[in-house]
Amino acid sequence: MRESGGSSVSVRTGLVAGLVAGLAVGAGLCYCVYRASRRRRGREGGPKRGDVRPGQEHQAAAPTLLQKVSAMPVISSPGRKGPENLRREDVDLPKSSHDLEAHHIQNLIRLLDSTKDPTIQEQALVTLSNSAAFSANQDIIRNLGGLIVVGKMLSVPDTKVKEKALNALNNLSMNIKNQEEMKIYITIVCEETDSSPLNSELQLAGLRFLTNMSVTNDYHYMMTSFIPCFLHMLLEGNERTQVQVLKVLVNLSANPAMTEHLLNAQAPFLLSLFDACINKEVLLRVLVFATNLIKLTQKDKSITVHHHNEGSIFSVLWGNTTECAQKLTSLLYHHDTEVKEQVAELIMQRC
Known part of the structure; x- marks a missing residue:
């Protein structure tokens, strides 16, 4: 019957429409579940190690490190990536570093070695300098290769960075074993001290380092x-x-x-x-x-x-x-x- 025939087509059409609607609803639910899962993963700890692209490991680790040694959380500005692009107000390295552990010191040394941002260099050096006021940390920094990394900062053109590097070397030089490795910087520091503006903080920092290095007769020559x-x-x-x-x-x-x-x-x-x-x-x-x-x-x-x-x-x-x-x-x-x-x-x- 046509009517019967007409009624059968209408049912099939309704079934197809229902199926399409069901698929649409299902897709929407899947998308919502996917978004919720992404948000939950972000709250639970952010990207895993496997999510970091090759060559970006130190960039991903920098905020975590600075959070560990900072009194305030690190907030990266939109469109900025990596430690080189953190603004001064983004990090607040503590003036007192007695509670830093060896792995924090190691990460700071790595950060200092990798970044070219003078702001980050300066603040990392301040933290290492304060940490080096404790004799145990002087050995830790030496054993982690930190003396060379800090010494490299003497060649940075930024005056403040060089000053902070000299302050760190000054504290590190309160250690006889450290002095044996740091003697290579004596001539460099003498030249820097001589060429620095008279009475400047940079000149005084250089003289303080030379004072410590001249306590024994070993390096007077x-x-x-x-x-x-x-x-x-x-x-x-x-x-x-x-x-x-x-x-x-x-x-x-x-x-x-x-x-x-x-x-x-x-x-x-x-x-x-x-x-x-x-x-x-x-x-x-x-x-x-x-x-x-x-x-x-x-x-x-x-x-x-x-x-x-x-x-x-x-x-x-x-x-x-x-x-x-x-x-x-x-x-x-x-x-x-x-x-x-x-x-x-x-x-x-x-x-």
């Missing part, structure tokens, strides 16, 4: 050619610079092998520092410096001194004995007991 530079900083520098450079000079003056080099160096201004108006920290170290040299001169008669070299430290200390004696006698009335005691010792050594 590497600083010999820079004695005129140190004396120039002593003459032209402010009190902070004078105190720091005198720490280096006092260390050098305690080494008999350096006496000849120091006595023959030009420093006609030296006697002008023997004055009660001079800052006590500067004055005291100048007196110790002179006492060391005179003591070693008296002890070792084989020291070759160019007596005709006018303006040398030798001529200042021994040439014009009347002026030097008057200066020292005046300082015997200094208000500070420590200064008076050092003056008395110097006078005794000259007799």
